[in-house]
């Protein structure tokens with residue numbers, strides 16, 4: 001089957017929820033992918049920050065092979081060794097004491113909202129409201145799209161659930177003013193707004209939110225679905241800011257390409273979940289957790305994070321050169337290998353043209369080109385990709 005055949009099949013049978021490019025990616029190796037017509041692309045998007053360890057990284061492939069020979073799935077009615085081990089590793093390397101596993105970022109945030117509500121009911125006189133930021137993105141379930149600070153994500157889904165309100169990002173005073181002493185239970189925020197345009201939280205903002213939550217007895221919930229698992233040079237984004245949250249959510253890169261989500265919490269907060277209060281059939285199954293273990297071990301022991309730090313700097317230097325050359329480049333933002341190049345014009349056409357030249361990236365918030373390559377990317381690949389981008393920008 002060629003690209004066109006796959007596209008035809010998709011158009012005929014798959015729900016029309018995505019605006020797709022006219023290519024079908026069928027194979028991946030390292031930082032490269034190939035489409036059904038045999039064309040090769042350099043992947044600067046990595047499944048939107050999922051393939052932190054390349055495509056088909058040997059550690060991930062090995063974990064899938066080994067675990068799939070033993071046991072793919074059992075119910076959470078039983079103990080699951082890879083799940084317990086992955087939870088232990090996540091807790092060892094973070095602020096958290098307990099982990100709830102699910103299958104996606106939205107579900108991880110849904111779990112965080114549910115836990116915050118139970119905690120509010122148990123300890124804070126029934127407080128339930130979550131404050132989140134304008135331009136944030138937290139998922140597509142009804143609760144998480146209501147927490148998401150983007151009108152376009154919420155459009156058409158009224159009536160939305162109660163108990164969510166948005167505040168301006170990076171504005172501490174507004175956060176404090178927005179707190180409702182009777183209702184607000186917590187503040188949900190990303191350390192870098194990935195979908196919202198690669199907007200990095202000011203260190204003073206996150207530290208201020210931590211202090212505010214402590215002073216007002218609220219939960220600080222960090223959505224690290226996109227920033228987690230090494231992408232910002234630290235294993236978790238919050239480590240760049242010298243704070244710890246009460247609850248954190250992960251997904252994307254944690255599964256090395258398999259679907260997984262995780263909600264991590266401090267013991268006192270996690271204790272508001274009791275047997276029966278939340279569950280997931282597939283959450284934390286043996287296969288995904290074995291792969292999650294391989295991902296975290298490889299990230300921590302294989303020099304990947306060091307590579308992310310070095311390549312992040314190298315990538316940034318390359319983007320600086322583009323900014324100096326093209327007057328329509330407004331700015332560069334990001335940390336590690338989650339980077340954005342803000343343009344004066346819409347970026348969709350540039351993404352299209354880059355794809356035609358063999359480079360995958362995407363555009364968020366209309367004007368921001370987003371780069372989230374595998375953390376294992378090399379200097380040579382970055383140079384090649386930025387060369388393609390430069391050629392495309394020069395045509396504008």
Ligand SMILES: Cc1ncc(COP(=O)(O)O)c(C=O)c1O
Pocket residue numbers: 048103104105106107109137138139140190194195223224225226227251252
């Ligand atoms: C910060 C953040 N939170 C949550 C989500 C939702 O994750 P998922 O698509 O796995 O439900 C995303 C997805 O892009 C995200 O970037």
